[in-house]
């Protein structure tokens with residue numbers, strides 16, 4: 443089975459063509475200011491998180507574990523999770539996002555993918571996790587439903603298909619995404 447990363451799920455949902463540029467015809471992507479800024483903010487957030495209570499997650503107590511590397515042979519998937527909370531025998535993944543638009547679909551399924559990895563790691567079901575939107579300082583609870591798990595597995599299959607068939611997917615129909623895309627220079631057919 444082709445090994446994939448959780449970020450591949452996020453990228454596929456943003457635009458399947460990014461998978462082609464990552465695995466089939468690798469190119470160097472442009473490092474944007476937003477990415478650099480995001481890294482710095484993540485470090486600051488780790489520091490602040492350590493001092494906070496669990497009230498904002500609606501949990502009475504718990505333990506934070508940062509940057510856990512997770513891997514599942516069953517799913518052929520791996521990734522490093524920003525943070526997870528262990529509370530009363532349950533596990534809650536948390537992903538920090540720097541965005542002004544609120545949680546998006548690709549972020550949601552990135553979190554679901556991490557939840558599935560956590561389940562394999564601890565051998566326990568994960569009921570929900572959080573997308574922490576940095577500018578709003580708000581954690582959004584995201585339910586880990588059976589349908590969401592099926593969707594992730596389907597995405598993993600589609601990603602492997604792109605890699606195996608070496609066929610470039612059609613350009614993204616959401617033109618706004620192309621404007622913000624780090625791979626734009628390599629997409630000759632988008633305006």
Ligand code: SF4
Pocket residue numbers: 456457458459460612613614619620621623624625626629632
């Ligand atoms: S520029 Fe548009 S079509 Fe090309 S990879 Fe980015 S989002 Fe996809």
